[in-house]
Amino acid sequence: PLLDPADMHAVLDAWDKTDRRGHGSEMAGLTLYGDLRTPLTCRDAYRVPHLLESVKILPDSGANLPHLYGWTCDEAVRIVEQRNADATRTFSMMTTVIGPTAGWPSEWSATIDRLAFGLQGPNADPLDLPPTDYDIPRVTPRLFVIAAGNIPWPQWAAYPRQNDLESIEDPGQSWNALTVGAHTDLIEFDRDRWPGLRPLATRGSLSPSSRTSLMWPDRWPIKPDVVAEGGNGCIDGAANPEVTVGPEDLRLISTSHEPARTQLAESGDTSAAAAEVARICAHLQARYPSYWPETVRALVVQGAGYTQAMRLDQRIVPTQADRRTLLRRYGHGRVSMESSLNSALYRPTIVQQETIVPYVLEDNALRLGRMNIHNLPWPKDELEKLGESEVSLKITLSYFIQPNPSRRGWQSKFRYQSHGLRFAVRGASETEERFHQRINGIKRDEMGDDRDESMPDPDNDGWLLRRTLRSQGALHSDTWYGLASELANKSEIAVFPVGGWWKELTGRTQPNRRVRYALVVSLDVSTNIDVDIYTAIANQIVVPVDLV
Secondary structure (H helix, E strand, O other): OOOOHHHEEEOOOOOOOOOOOOHHHHHHHHHHHOOOHHHHOOOOOOOOOOOOOEEEOOOOOOOOOHHHHHHHHHHHHHHHHHHOOOOOOEEEEOOOEOOOOOOOOOHHHHHHHHHHHOOOOOOOOHHHOOOOOOOOOOOOOOEEEEEOOEOOHHHHHHOOHHHHHOEOOEOOOOOOOEEEEEEEOOOOOOOOOOOOEEEOOOOOEEOOOEOEOOOOOOOOOOOOOEEEEOOOEEEEOOOOOOEEEOOHHHOEEEEOOOOOOOOEEEEOHHHHHHHHHHHHHHHHHHHOOOOOHHHHHHHHHHHOEOOHHHHOOOOOOOOHHHHHHHHHHHOOOEOOHHHHHOOOOOOOEEEEEEEEOOEEEEOOEEEEOOOEEEEOOOOHHHHHHHOOOEEEEEEEEEOOOOEOOOHHHHHOHHHHEOOEEEEEEOOOOOOHHHHHHHHHOOOHHHHHHOOOOOOOOOOHHHEOOHHHHHOOOOEEEEEEEEEHHHHOOOOEEEEEEEOOHHHHOOOOOOOOOOEEEEEEEEEEOHHHOOOOHHHHHHOOOOOOEEEO
């Protein structure tokens, strides 16, 4: 009932619109219901606040030509939007291909970036629109959720070393898409029935199927962005051990494409993980219809977190190499619908949707625009009362870039993206004046090498990822850990532009054009559950944004 036959499409009219292989029906069930164990054991009504549309992008036999991958996605978007242009939707794609991307853009991933930015068709370009000072380009951004791609199960015997060697598949390197890897919490199964098996992955660690970006150069974005449940595998204890997918207790349960034969089907891997993230996005869009795609993407990351197995039981990961490994295996961690959807008394979340001007015309030269200063409504009295209590502050900045239409521009990370944004937070010991001086002193055209400034962040050691790692791509998130008394003064966030290819093409770039971004901030005082921070913030929630 949640998929109208009129909303089933195919890129080519000659293709059958139905599912002949099972994968599409499994993903449909997971996108609607999640793992069916939950609704099938729920005594209460199980509410699904969204509907499905489907577009078949692969023929039932044969394959698309590689040079048509981007066109196929472009056409799929056109088809559904032509039928219902006003719908709020998430585009979820579990189809990937192995390619020597190493993080480099491809025609396919660049098409995803272009569509997410809000363009349609191969020649669409918002810079060709009539210029209007301080106007947002008249384009409609789109939210894409893409699977990271799977490692074939016969290679699982080399888990987890093999996962670090197998690169995320095309088009998972897309800057604007939410790329989803897989973790697993499924380790329990019927030991009497399978006495010789033991699970490959421990609880909370990487799923055996999940690819990573550890082999990518640092110039390219962190991928996956997040991970979700993808199931587990087992290895037997025989003299010649073999790996197997499952047993079924270690897989997800979804809907079958042959209900006359069986109503349920096993599923898993990064496809199932991407379906779960798409489901979270749909719930967010249903609850908060005014939120932008950039904001929904930020909230998915904001609600994610690392398990003890991912972080090796450490709050602060000690070395940059360890932090890089953490990010390029798990992204920003395991997703949580509950955390992404809700604020709490001990974990209030502030969501801000703003615009900024990346480039301005001054003295006949194109220069980087001014920063935005966000003043946070921290309840200083309450935080100071907590004194030496430990708290954390998580910040996520999300925006979409326009990809450089020329492959020659992909040689440098400053040239693939149209613009970049960064955030910085006032230090616990900084005055407002010194904080502004520190941000103004950053060499913003050279942010990629993350060289030290003369006035570095005084709280740098308290951040989990720190600026070098969190500055890659177009989705930036980090968590600061410290004392409540220190957080009381960390009440300003600066968002500022850095260079991109728009700045280099001075003959075509329209100065003073605004771009959008979402900034999501969460304050966590969960070690002091009796403290109501939420209400104190809600009483002063008007948050001005000053241009300085």
